[in-house]
Structure formats: structure tokens, C-alpha cells
Amino acid sequence: MLSLGLVACSGPSSSVGSQKVEGTQNQPSTSSQSRDMSPVTDNIDRQGKPVVYQVFTRLFGNTNSNNEPWGTIEKNGVGKFSDFTPQALNAIKSLGTSHIWYTGVPHHAVINDYTKYGISNDDPDVVKGRAGSPYAVKDYYNVNPDLADNPEKRLEEFEALIERTHAAGMKVIIDIVPNHVARDYHSLSAPEGVSDFGANDDTNVEYARDNNFYYVVGEAFQVPKAEGYQPLGGEVHPLSDGKFDEYPAKWTGNGARAAQPDINDWYETVKVNYGVKPDGTYDFPILPDEYSEKTYEEHAAFWDGKDLPDSWYKFRDIAHYWIDKGVDGFRYDMAEMVPVEFWSFLNSSIKQRAPDAFLLAEVYQPDKYRAYIQKGKMDYLYDKVGFYDTLKAIMQGKGEVSELVAVHKEISDIAPHMLHFLENHDEQRIASPDFAGSAEKGKPALAVSALISSSPTLLYFGQDVGEDGSEETGFGDPTRTSIFDYVGVPAHQRFMNGGKFDGGKSTESEKELHNFYKDVMTIAATHPAITGKYQSLHALNLGVSNSKYTEKQFAFARVKDEHGLLVISNFDENPTGLINLIVPSDLVDGRDESIEVKALLSHDAINLEKDGVNYQTTLSLDGLETKAFAF
Structure with a gap:
């Protein structure tokens, strides 16, 4: 998630200018430079660790190179589910990939007219960028219409992508964002009997246990103001008038309680209520400490039959909906902003349904790591504040290896649960001037990050060919590849080579880097000593x-x-x-x-x-x- 709406971010590294079925509450629910760049189709003899390939789905298959700031979908193009062809999937798999994290799949607010499909237009005053933040979900029971060749069949097209990914020998992860939803959440596709978030709320009170949102009683929402910022870069739009109709105002996604949030707040989203009172006390049972040592089954039994806040059931049913469609796991945005008890409830229910589900959470407070793993039943957390931040400083010439050894030792008891990465959608590209200025400086870091632990390694699309995130796209500044606008990703596009995914247009340095990534990640995925x-x-x-x-x-x-x-x-x-x-x-x-x-x-x-x-x-x-x- 993001602060000023100008940064892609859920984490602390971001900076300004840079995101139930009702009535069923108690139911269970040789030289690398000369090597052939063609995709690898052989099955990987996987004896090593999981490898997660994060792809920003909207950008991955886009061949358009216009990159006009604030450019429309017609001018700048957009990637589709159908771009993940067998050739594309084989190229992803050749990096040792076991799981593809398709980022930006659930239907979020976008500035594009899909009214002929019954989808309401979104207001630019509460949307970040033209293509919208993937962390402002508008409909959890369908997918982003931008990603479909036929928006009317968008869900079927994603289901077909799940099947293709499985056929290629990989598993599917999507985002779930339990802490907040889009300011204008409205599901067109919810199963019968499922009500929208907030539909049954008592808006006359700031808080009630079974309200889905918190309210600023008696005050209307006001769009935040920022000097120099204009939605859509100042382009005239019928809904861009500095107003958004919301009465009473809801708390903003990052917990801001003002009717007019600050421009640095997550103003495009609203905070979800899990039964945490405004004073921070809990309106639900506390999980006893001994449950840190108990199994998923025992956690599920603890919650069985208990009367819990409505939002818990809503998100349980959303997760089960996607598991039943073949999704193999979830990446949870800003998990630390939601109580551990909810995660115990949700994750144990998922594991009852899908024991091998891959559950990855964004948590940035080291003193909470063990609670979210042991009591929250997360499989994996980001190792960002310790390992990534220290490794980044070393890559920049500001740190020493002994510091990295020390921070890794601090989490030695939970190291297998701490996912490693060098890039993701929130972080700067390695090759960007503000990070290392050269993708080559990421090579020793990749080897250390990928091979030091049995925990999963995450690669971000374009990382393996040195993408530098330098495009001026509209919302936010370069160094990160934009997640808010329509854009082509140049180094990745050269590797894509018009859909061949063979590096045919890559530079020699990009080819060498890609092959180094393949070599290292093959070790990570296949060498028995990794575990x-x-x-x-x-x-x-x-x-x-x-x-x-x-x-x-x-x-x-x-x-x-x-x-x-x-x-x-x-x-x-x-x-x-x-x-x-x-x-x-x-x-x-x-x-x-x-x-x-x-x-x-x-x-x-x-x-x-x-x-x-x-x-x-x-x-x-x-x-x-x-x-x-x-x-």
C-alpha cells in the first residue's frame, strides 16, 4: 500500500513522490554469454526451495513502448492474461519458479469506461494513477477487466490462466488485502447471499463490532489536497471535480480518522474493522499463548462455533472462493495492521481446505515476526527490515558483511519462514540510480540472498534483465516500475521479443545477467543442500x-x-x-x-x-x- 498516493508501497521504504456468506458464520468453511536463450521446458528436479516469481500482470505482456506520462490504455497499451502463453510460462519456469504471484488480479478501481459491462466508473479523485492501485480492491469476486481480451469473460480468462500455469508445473498466488478496500467498493459478482462491505453497517456510530468500516460520524468525506498534484495530470474528466460523495466519511486505509485525510494517507482506500475498538482493545476472543505451538487443526478447532466480527467471515469466504477456483495461495498486504487472531482464524480455515496453500505476509515489525508465524499461522513473511535493508546497504557500499551475518543470526529460529527478495513492486529497481545504479551490483546479492537460506526467494519480473524503472509514467516518480499507470517495461520487452520470450532483442549484458539468474536460481530450486x-x-x-x-x-x-x-x-x-x-x-x-x-x-x-x-x-x-x- 502507499502513502501520498505517489508511491507504490506497503512498506516503510516508500517516500512521498516516489498503496461471508450471511447466515453461515459458524460453518467451516559453459560461458553464460553464449548460451542458448530459448525457454526451458524440461521439468525441474525440485529438491531445493520454493521460488516465487512476482509479475505485475498488467505490465508483463505489454509490447507498447510509447510510455506517455498519464497515457491512456489506448496510447500506452496493457498486458493481458492471454499474454501468459506456454512460451512465457516456460521462460518464467526456467528461473527455478515454483509459484507465480500474479499481482493486480482482483478487480480494483481503474480510470477506464467499462459501463457497458455493468461496471461503474471510478472517480479519479480517489484513484491513484490512471490504471489504479492494485491495493484498492473494488470487487473481490472478480478480476481486473483491463486484463481480459473480453471483459465480459474476464473471470473465465483468469481461470484459464490458472489452468495454463498448473499445466506448466507452477502454482498460482494472488493478493488479498484484508486491511482495506477501495473507497467505492461494490461487488457485481459476489455469490448469492453475500453482501458488500459496509452494506449492513450502522453509520450512526464510529464503531460497532459487526460494522465493516469505522465512521467519522456527522461529517462528509473531503478529497485531500496537495500542491502541484492533479488527478490524471490535470486532464479534464467528468468525475474529476475535487469531490467524492461519501457520508458519513469513513476512516482511511492507513487508520487516518479525519473526514479529509492527508494526501500522504491511503485516501483511495477505507480501513476494514476486525473488531478492534478505536482505543485499540479487542472485541473478540484472545488466542492463548500456548497456541504458538499448536497445529492448524487445533487453531481451527479453537475458532469453531465462536461468534466473531462480520469482517472475519467476509474475508474467509473470499479466500475460500479463490482457493476453490484453483488459486494455490495468497500474498497478504500489510498483514501487521490486522490482528494476529484473525490470521489464526483465516489461515487455519484455508489449510483445512488446501493443506499446501502458500501463505505469504507483508510484516515490517521484527518484534511481531514470531507472533504472525506461530500464532497467525503464516507460512512466510518478508525479511525486509533486517536482511533486505542490510543487503541493500552493502550493495550501495554503505555496509559490511558482518552486519548481514548478524541480522540473519537474529532470526535463525524462524529463518526458513523469512522470504528473501532484492526487488518487488514496492522497492526500487537495483539498476536505478537511487539504489545501486547497476544491475551487475545485484549479482553477488542474488547469490547470497537466494542461497543462504531454505526460505523462498522472490524475483520480480524484469529483475533478471536489469530493468531500471526509469520511466516517467504519471503518478509517482521513477526508480520503481509504476504500478499505477499503463506503461511498457523496456528491458523486459526486449527479452519478451514479441512473444518469443527468448531474449532475442536483449543486449549482451542483459543476456548475461539473465543467464546468471538462471544458474543461481537453478541451484536454489534443485540443490538438496539448500534445505x-x-x-x-x-x-x-x-x-x-x-x-x-x-x-x-x-x-x-x-x-x-x-x-x-x-x-x-x-x-x-x-x-x-x-x-x-x-x-x-x-x-x-x-x-x-x-x-x-x-x-x-x-x-x-x-x-x-x-x-x-x-x-x-x-x-x-x-x-x-x-x-x-x-x-
Whole structure:
């Protein structure tokens, strides 16, 4: 989610200028540069970790390169569900992908006229950008009409995409945004008996347990003002008049309680009420601490038969609706703004229906991580505030590897649950000047991020070809690829090559980068040691005399049964010189005086030689190079 509406964001890294069926409450519910770039169709022998490929669905297949600021769908084009052809899906899978996160699928507010399909027009005064924020959902029981070749058949087209994704050997994730909905939520497609959010609310009170929203009683909503900002860039629009009819005003999505929210508030959305009173106390049963150790089944049994706030059932039924359509999991936006007890209720109900469902949550407060995993029954959380932020500083030349080792150790007990990423829709592109200024600087970071843990790795579309997010698209500033406007993504479009997805128009540096991503992510997805024990070799090697190992290099290992993985990355743009790398004998079979380890990337194999109680080898790294070995 976002602040001033000018940033794509749910997380703290954003900055201004840069988002029930009624009556059923108690029912259960060689050189990489010369390698062939063609898509890989062979099945992956997946013995490693999950790999999530996040695609901004509206942008992925768009071949239009106009990129006019505030450009219409006709001028700038839009991607469709149908662009995810077998060739496209195979190219995604070749990056080790197990799950595709199709971002922006649920029907959200857009500035496009679909009235002939019975869809009401959305007011630009409470829509961010021309294409709208994917986190201002207007109808949870249907999908974005922009994404369909035939908007009347949009749901059927998405169901066909689910089938194609499954046929390609991958699973489907979509967003659910329980904390807030669009200011003008109205479902055309809800099943019989399902009422809209707020339809039965008592609007004469600020709060009632079974109200879906909070109200500013007796005051009308007023559109926020900001100097220099005009919806649609100032273009004349019949609904763009600085007004939006809402009486009484509702609390804004980020919890702002004013009838006129600030322009930095999430003013295009309204806060959902889960039975949390305005003073912060709870109007529902508290989950006992011992449930941190209990199973999904025991959590589901705890909630069975209890009378709970109406919003809980509404979102339970939405999640079940999509699971029943074949969706394999969810990414939950701003999960920390919704009580842990609700997540226990929702996630245990999902796991009863789909035990393998993939449940990923956006949580940015480290002191809440364990509660949302253990009591909230999340499978995975973003490792943003610790791992990503520290790794970003190292990539920018502002941090030391020892800091990364320390923050990773702090969450060692929950490390398998902490998803790693270098880019997503909220974060700056690595190649953008405000981040690293070069996609090459992401190479050692990718290897470390993807191989240090058994937790899933997330890749954002265009990351593997060095997309820099430099387009001026209208709402918000560059460095992030816009999620609010219609835009083409140039580096990705070159790789797409008119639908061949073979890199045919990519530059040589883009091809080399893409192949490096394929190599690293193949290790992550297939190497058995990825799910084994992690051991940092950093402190051990920092103290080695006559070695060029410094705070700009990171060596670590992973071991499982008879499989071992040794990784060393160089964050320096300059070559290292000779490094005397020490490897503890307890990581390898210490009976042999010399052990040959196999090269997994484009470099030579090495021998580990016994040196007292440890093994050692001598190697060097080029600038920004990673070497990975199997033993």
C-alpha cells in the first residue's frame, strides 16, 4: 500500500513522490554469454526451495513502448492474461519458479469506461494513477477487466490462466488485502447471499463490532489536497471535480480518522474493522499463548462455533472462493495492521481446505515476526527490515558483511519462514540510480540472498534483465516500475521479443545477467543442500593472515546429509586478489587429505586441502563475482 498516493508501497521504504456468506458464520468453511536463450521446458528436479516469481500482470505482456506520462490504455497499451502463453510460462519456469504471484488480479478501481459491462466508473479523485492501485480492491469476486481480451469473460480468462500455469508445473498466488478496500467498493459478482462491505453497517456510530468500516460520524468525506498534484495530470474528466460523495466519511486505509485525510494517507482506500475498538482493545476472543505451538487443526478447532466480527467471515469466504477456483495461495498486504487472531482464524480455515496453500505476509515489525508465524499461522513473511535493508546497504557500499551475518543470526529460529527478495513492486529497481545504479551490483546479492537460506526467494519480473524503472509514467516518480499507470517495461520487452520470450532483442549484458539468474536460481530450486544446515564462514576467514578476504566478501556453506554447498561472493567491483579460504572439517568428510569440490557456476573446480583441523584452498574472485561449489 502507499502513502501520498505517489508511491507504490506497503512498506516503510516508500517516500512521498516516489498503496461471508450471511447466515453461515459458524460453518467451516559453459560461458553464460553464449548460451542458448530459448525457454526451458524440461521439468525441474525440485529438491531445493520454493521460488516465487512476482509479475505485475498488467505490465508483463505489454509490447507498447510509447510510455506517455498519464497515457491512456489506448496510447500506452496493457498486458493481458492471454499474454501468459506456454512460451512465457516456460521462460518464467526456467528461473527455478515454483509459484507465480500474479499481482493486480482482483478487480480494483481503474480510470477506464467499462459501463457497458455493468461496471461503474471510478472517480479519479480517489484513484491513484490512471490504471489504479492494485491495493484498492473494488470487487473481490472478480478480476481486473483491463486484463481480459473480453471483459465480459474476464473471470473465465483468469481461470484459464490458472489452468495454463498448473499445466506448466507452477502454482498460482494472488493478493488479498484484508486491511482495506477501495473507497467505492461494490461487488457485481459476489455469490448469492453475500453482501458488500459496509452494506449492513450502522453509520450512526464510529464503531460497532459487526460494522465493516469505522465512521467519522456527522461529517462528509473531503478529497485531500496537495500542491502541484492533479488527478490524471490535470486532464479534464467528468468525475474529476475535487469531490467524492461519501457520508458519513469513513476512516482511511492507513487508520487516518479525519473526514479529509492527508494526501500522504491511503485516501483511495477505507480501513476494514476486525473488531478492534478505536482505543485499540479487542472485541473478540484472545488466542492463548500456548497456541504458538499448536497445529492448524487445533487453531481451527479453537475458532469453531465462536461468534466473531462480520469482517472475519467476509474475508474467509473470499479466500475460500479463490482457493476453490484453483488459486494455490495468497500474498497478504500489510498483514501487521490486522490482528494476529484473525490470521489464526483465516489461515487455519484455508489449510483445512488446501493443506499446501502458500501463505505469504507483508510484516515490517521484527518484534511481531514470531507472533504472525506461530500464532497467525503464516507460512512466510518478508525479511525486509533486517536482511533486505542490510543487503541493500552493502550493495550501495554503505555496509559490511558482518552486519548481514548478524541480522540473519537474529532470526535463525524462524529463518526458513523469512522470504528473501532484492526487488518487488514496492522497492526500487537495483539498476536505478537511487539504489545501486547497476544491475551487475545485484549479482553477488542474488547469490547470497537466494542461497543462504531454505526460505523462498522472490524475483520480480524484469529483475533478471536489469530493468531500471526509469520511466516517467504519471503518478509517482521513477526508480520503481509504476504500478499505477499503463506503461511498457523496456528491458523486459526486449527479452519478451514479441512473444518469443527468448531474449532475442536483449543486449549482451542483459543476456548475461539473465543467464546468471538462471544458474543461481537453478541451484536454489534443485540443490538438496539448500534445505540443510547453514554455517557462516565469514568470521573464520576475516582473521586469516596473508588473505585478501575482507568485509566485502561473504563465504558460507549449507549441508544436508551427503550434500554440501559452498558459496563465496565478492561485493567489491574490483578483483579480490588471492584469498586463502578456510573451510571447517566438520562441514566435509574430514577423513581425506584432499577433497575436490565441483563448480556450479562459470568457474573452475577447486581442491580443499587438509590443514590441521580445517581445510583450506586458494582462490580469487573477479569484481562482483560469485563462486559456488558442490561437495
